[in-house]
Amino acid sequence: MRASRLFLPTLRQAPTEATLVSHQLLLRAGFIRTLTAGIYSYLPLGYRVLQKISQIVREEMNAMGAQEMLMPFVQPAELWRETGRYEAYGDTLAKFKDRRGQELCLGPTHEEVITDIVRQHVRSYRDLPLILYQIQTKFRDEPRPRGGLLRGREFLMKDAYSFDKDETGLGQSYQAMYQAYRRAFKRCGLDVLAAEAESGEIGGSESAEFMVLCDSGEDAVALCNRCGYVANLEKAERRAPVQNQSVGTLRSLERVSTPDQRTVEEVTKFLGVRPDQLVKTLVYLADGKPIAALIRGDTELNEQKLRRVLSVQSLQMADAETIERLTGAPVGFTGPVGLESIKIIADYDLLSMSDFVTGANERDAHYINVNIGRDVRVERFEDLRWALSGDSCPRCDGQLELKPSIEIGHVFNLGTKYSQAMHALFTDGHGVERPIIMGCYGIGISRILATIAEVSHDEKGLIWPISVAPYDCWIVNLATSKDDAIGQVAEYLYNSLQESGLEVVLDDRLESAGVKFKDADLIGVPIQIVIGRRLAETGSVEVRLRAGQGRWEVPLAEIAVWVQKKREELMRR
RNA sequence: CGGAGAGUAGCGCAGCGGCAGCGCGCACGGUUUGGGACCGUGAGGUCGCCGGUUCAAAUCCGGCCUCUCCGACCA
Numbered sequence: 308m309r310a311s312r313l314f315l316p317t318l319r320q321a322p323t324e325a326t327l328v329s330h331q332l333l334l335r336a337g338f339i340r341t342l343t344a345g346i347y348s349y350l351p352l353g354y355r356v357l358q359k360i361s362q363i364v365r366e367e368m369n370a371m372g373a374q375e376m377l378m379p380f381v382q383p384a385e386l387w388r389e390t391g392r393y394e395a396y397g398d399t400l401a402k403f404k405d406r407r408g409q410e411l412c413l414g415p416t417h418e419e420v421i422t423d424i425v426r427q428h429v430r431s432y433r434d435l436p437l438i439l440y441q442i443q444t445k446f447r448d449e450p451r452p453r454g455g456l457l458r459g460r461e462f463l464m465k466d467a468y469s470f471d472k473d474e475t476g477l478g479q480s481y482q483a484m485y486q487a488y489r490r491a492f493k494r495c496g497l498d499v500l501a502a503e504a505e506s507g508e509i510g511g512s513e514s515a516e517f518m519v520l521c522d523s524g525e526d527a528v529a530l531c532n533r534c535g536y537v538a539n540l541e542k543a544e545r546r547a548p549v550q551n552q553s554v555g556t557l558r559s560l561e562r563v564s565t566p567d568q569r570t571v572e573e574v575t576k577f578l579g580v581r582p583d584q585l586v587k588t589l590v591y592l593a594d595g596k597p598i599a600a601l602i603r604g605d606t607e608l609n610e611q612k613l614r615r616v617l618s619v620q621s622l623q624m625a626d627a628e629t630i631e632r633l634t635g636a637p638v639g640f641t642g643p644v645g646l647e648s649i650k651i652i653a654d655y656d657l658l659s660m661s662d663f664v665t666g667a668n669e670r671d672a673h674y675i676n677v678n679i680g681r682d683v684r685v686e687r688f689e690d691l692r693w694a695l696s697g698d699s700c701p702r703c704d705g706q707l708e709l710k711p712s713i714e715i716g717h718v719f720n721l722g723t724k725y726s727q728a729m730h731a732l733f734t735d736g737h738g739v740e741r742p743i744i745m746g747c748y749g750i751g752i753s754r755i756l757a758t759i760a761e762v763s764h765d766e767k768g769l770i771w772p773i774s775v776a777p778y779d780c781w782i783v784n785l786a787t788s789k790d791d792a793i794g795q796v797a798e799y800l801y802n803s804l805q806e807s808g809l810e811v812v813l814d815d816r817l818e819s820a821g822v823k824f825k826d827a828d829l830i831g832v833p834i835q836i837v838i839g840r841r842l843a844e845t846g847s848v849e850v851r852l853r854a855g856q857g858r859w860e861v862p863l864a865e866i867a868v869w870v871q872k873k874r875e876e877l878m879r880r
Numbered sequence: 881c882g883g884a885g886a887g888u889a890g891c892g893c894a895g896c897g898g899c900a901g902c903g904c905g906c907a908c909g910g911u912u913u914g915g916g917a918c919c920g921u922g923a924g925g926u927c928g929c930c931g932g933u934u935c936a937a938a939u940c941c942g943g944c945c946u947c948u949c950c951g952a953c954c955a
Contacts, residue, residue, distance in 0.1 A: 318890090318891060318892095318905090319892085319916065320891055320892050320904075321891085322891065323886085323947095323948075324947060324948060341947095343946085343947090344947065344948090399954075399955090416955060418955080449954065450952080450953050451951090451954090453949085458954085525954090719955095747955085749955095783914090785914060787912090787913060818916090819912075819913050819915085819916075819917055820915060820917095822915085823915085823916095824915045824916085828915090839913090840914070
C-alpha cells in the first residue's frame with residue numbers, strides 16, 4: 308500500500324475526550340474514530356489489527372477442535388425470558404421493538420441463542436462433546452463507558468461455548484480452552500496472567516480470568532510475591548492467621564455517648580480513634596435468616612466471600628427496619644455486644660484486635676474497649692473482606708500484592724444453568740435424559756487491540772508486535788520525486804518486498820522528512836526502512852526496528868531476504 | 881443514577897453584551913526535504929439545540945441534548 312493512497316488521518320493533537328494513552332494514540336495514529344460514547348469505527352489500519360488478532364484467535368480455536376459459526380446480533384426477548392435474564396440483565400441489555408411490536412434486544416452475549424440451537428439438534432451423548440464459537444460484535448449499554456476501546460458499549464468478542472455429557476468432559480473442554488487461550492495471547496505478544504476467579508452462580512467449578520498487568524486497568528489481581536498464586540480481586544483469599552493469644556491487659560468495657568455519629572468516619576473522628584480501631588457490624592439476611600458480620604472499620608466486606616462461607620443462595624443487607632427490630636437501635640449504632648439472637652461471624656482481622664469500638668445497639672451510643680470473648684461471642688472467624696496489599700497468601704507464607712490489570716479473556720463453567728432453564732437435554736448411555744453441561748469462554752478482541760496499545764508504546768507512538776501489526780514493514784522514502792534515483796530505488800524495493808510476501812507500506816507522500824518519520828513512529832509498524840541520501844553514499848538502506856533495539860545498514864541486493872529473516876525472528880518472540 | 885466540568889472551523893484553544901478570533905491542519909503559488917520546514921494568498925462557522933431577556937446575545941436567564949472526569953454499576 309502506498310501511504311499517498313492509504314486512508315490515514317493522523318492527528319498531531321489528540322482530542323480532549325481521550326484520556327487513556329491507548330485511546331489517544333489510536334485516535335492520533337488514525338486507527339479508530341469515535342462515533343458516540345463507547346462506540347467506535349475501525350479505520351483501515353485499526354481494522355487490519357483487529358483482523359490479525361481475530362485470525363490468531365480463530366487458528367487457536369480451530370486447532371483445539373472448536374467450530375466457528377455466526378449468530379445473530381439481534382435476539383428475541385422471548386429467548387431471554389426463558390432464562391429470566393430479560394429482566395435480570397437490567398438496563399445493560401439494550402431493548403427495542405420492531406414495527407410489529409415484537410420485543411427484541413441487542414446481544415450482549417449469546418448463551419441463550421447457542422443453547423436454543425443446541426437443544427434442537429443435540430439429543431444423544433453421541434453428539435457430545437461439542438464446542439462452537441463465533442467472533443462477533445456485542446452491545447452492552449454500560450452505565451458509564453470509559454477508557455476508549457478498553458471498555459466500550461459495542462465491542463468485538465470471541466465467545467465459545469462447550470457442551471459435554473459429564474463433569475469429566477467439561478474439565479477436558481475447559482483445559483483445552485485454557486491452553487488455547489494461553490497460546491493465543493502469547494502470539495498476540497501479551498504477557499498474561501491466569502487469575503483464579505469466581506465461577507458464577509453455579510459453584511464448585513473452575514473459572515479463570517486472563518489478565519494483563521497495566522496501571523490504567525480497571526480490574527485488579529492479587530499476586531503472591533513467593534508462589535505463583537494469582538487471583539482476581541473478588542476471589543483473592545487470605546491465609547487464616549495464627550491466633551494471637553498474648554493480648555495484654557484489657558481495658559474495661561465502657562459505653563460512650565455519640566450523638567448523631569453513625570458512619571465510621573463520623574464516629575472515629577468524634578472519638579479521636581483510627582478507623583482500624585473500630586469494628587463494623589453488618590447485618591445481612593442470608594436465605595432470609597439474619598446474620599451479623601464483623602469487619603475492621605477501614606475495610607470492606609466481600610459479599611461473595613460471605614455467601615460462600617455461609618453456603619447460602621441469597622444474601623442481602625438487612626433494611627433499616629429489620630436492623631432496628633433485631634438490635635433495638637437504628638442503623639449506625641449496631642454492635643455485637645449483647646447481640647444474642649443473631650449468629651455472629653467475624654473477619655480474621657478481629658483475631659488481632661483488642662479494645663476496639665463498636666455500636667452499642669442503642670441510639671446515640673457506642674462501646675469502647677470491646678474485646679472478643681469477654682464481651683462478644685463470635686461463632687466463627689473467616690476471610691470476609693476484600694483482599695488488600697500485604698495480606699498473607701492462602702497458599703504459602705508469602706504476601707499478596709494488588710496490581711491493576713485489564714481482563715482480556717475469561718473461561719468458566721456454566722454447569723447446567725442454561726441447559727436446565729432452556730431444556731437442552733441429551734440421553735446418556737443408560738437412556739436417561741440429562742441437561743447438557745456447558746462452559747463459556749470469552750476473549751475481548753477489540754479490547755486486546757486497546758490493551759496492546761496501552762502496554763506497548765513510547766512517547767513517539769504505538770509499537771506493534773509483528774504478529775498483529777497492520778503491516779510488517781514501513782518504507783520511509785525521503786526522495787522528493789518518484790523519478791529521481793532514490794525514488795526509483797524506493798519503488799523497486801516496495802515491489803520486491805511485496806513480491807516476497809511481506810505486507811508493506813511505501814510512504815511516497817510529498818511531505819517533509821520530519822512528517823514521514825513522525826507518522827511512521829506514531830503508527831508503529833515494527834520494521835522501518837529508510838531510503839535517503841545514505842543510499843547514494845554507501846549503496847545501502849537503513850533498517851530500524853520500531854521497538855528500538857537495533858539499526859542496520861543493509862545492501863540493497865540483500866534487503867528482501869534480510870527483512871524476511873527479521874520478520875521470522877520477530878514472529879518467534 | 882449521585883457529584884464535578886466542558887460544548888466556538890477538521891484538531892487544540894481564546895473571546896464572556898456591540899464586526900467570529902488564534903495555533904496547527906486544509907487549498908493555491910513559490911522556496912524546501914534525515915526528525916512534525918518557510919514565505920505569500922485563500923477557503924472553511926447553525927458559537928450544541930430550543931426558548932426567554934435586551935436596541936443588540938457566542939456572551940445574561942431557563943429548559944433540553946451531547947461529551948469527559950470521580951463515584952455507583954460491570955454475565
